[in-house]
Amino acid sequence: MGWSEFRTKVTHLWILMRKAWDRLFKWLFSLLLVVGLPSVPIALEYVRTGHVQQDTYFVISIILSGTYLCGAEVYFYKFVYILLLIINGLLDVVPQSSSTGELTHHGGALLIAVALLHGTERFGWHVVQDRPFPDSLRNNNG
Amino acid sequence: MGSLFSQIPLAVLSIATIASAYRLWESLLGLRAKSRLHHEIIARAKIDDVLRDIIERANHAELTALEVEMVREEIEKVLSNLSEKDQKLVEEGLSQPSRVGTKKYVTELLTAA
Numbered sequence: 001m002g003w004s005e006f007r008t009k010v011t012h013l014w015i016l017m018r019k020a021w022d023r024l025f026k027w028l029f030s031l032l033l034v035v036g037l038p039s040v041p042i043a044l045e046y047v048r049t050g051h052v053q054q055d056t057y058f059v060i061s062i063i064l065s066g067t068y069l070c071g072a073e074v075y076f077y078k079f080v081y082i083l084l085l086i087i088n089g090l091l092d093v094v095p096q097s098s099s100t101g102e103l104t105h106h107g108g109a110l111l112i113a114v115a116l117l118h119g120t121e122r123f124g125w126h127v128v129q130d131r132p133f134p135d136s137l138r139n140n141n142g
Numbered sequence: 143m144g145s146l147f148s149q150i151p152l153a154v155l156s157i158a159t160i161a162s163a164y165r166l167w168e169s170l171l172g173l174r175a176k177s178r179l180h181h182e183i184i185a186r187a188k189i190d191d192v193l194r195d196i197i198e199r200a201n202h203a204e205l206t207a208l209e210v211e212m213v214r215e216e217i218e219k220v221l222s223n224l225s226e227k228d229q230k231l232v233e234e235g236l237s238q239p240s241r242v243g244t245k246k247y248v249t250e251l252l253t254a255a
Contacts, residue, residue: 073239077161080154080157080158080161083154084154084158087150087151087154091151106151106152106155109151109152109155110151110154110155112155112158113155113157113158113159114158116158116159116162117158117161119162120161120162120163120165120166120169123165123166123169124165124168124169124172125238127169127173128169128172128173128176128235129172129234129235129238129240129243130243130246130247130250131240131242131243132240132242132243135240
């Protein structure tokens with residue numbers, strides 16, 4: 001392999017890496033804003049009181065799954081978001097002292113489910129399809 | 143019955159985890175399909191002057207909407223060389239609702255996928 005061929009390959013590799021790097025950070029940035037930021041109340045509650053009430057998880061999960069439902073493009077995802085919306089809504093009103101009270105201890109797991117679904121959905125959008133973020137920029141010609 | 147109900151949140155978490163893993167896998171296959179199509183386009187550009195000209199322009203300037211459409215037509219010709227699965231994944235990228243995304247996707251197919 002000659003010097004110029006080697007240099008071309010290294011340049012090509014660098015371009016590929018840099019492009020993937022940018023897209024990966026675009027994805028992480030989007031996650032930070034659409035998953036991390038709405039979850040800030042959980043951190044605040046933990047800092048303030050030393051623990052997080054299950055209600056907080058349920059309410060944030062309801063808000064997030066409702067919001068993501070509007071942007072979901074695959075019917076399976078829409079179905080799961082609706083399922084999460086209903087389950088979180090129901091669990092939020094179940095008294096912890098009732099016979100089904102043990103159900104209300106899974107708020108964190110349900111929030112993780114919502115975040116996982118949306119995170120992987122956005123991976124396809126930003127890393128593979130190279131869609132811009134914020135999503136409102138998608139029809140700009142620039 | 144009570145213990146069965148208590149499994150509902152964990153069952154939903156399991157469904158979400160499996161769906162997420164599948165989606166992630168599909169995304170990685172999408173990246174591979176993109177890379178394969180890029181190589182097919184480069185191979186075709188050796189015998190197609192129009193495509194070679196567009197690739198040259200894409201390397202130095204932003205493509206116009208008309209050029210993006212031209213590239214899409216050229217890609218349709220090359221797509222048949224890929225497997226059905228790869229074709230489907232590339233179609234998803236080409237027919238995405240984001241116009242900016244489509245333009246970037248097409249430009250990347252020409253320059254370096």
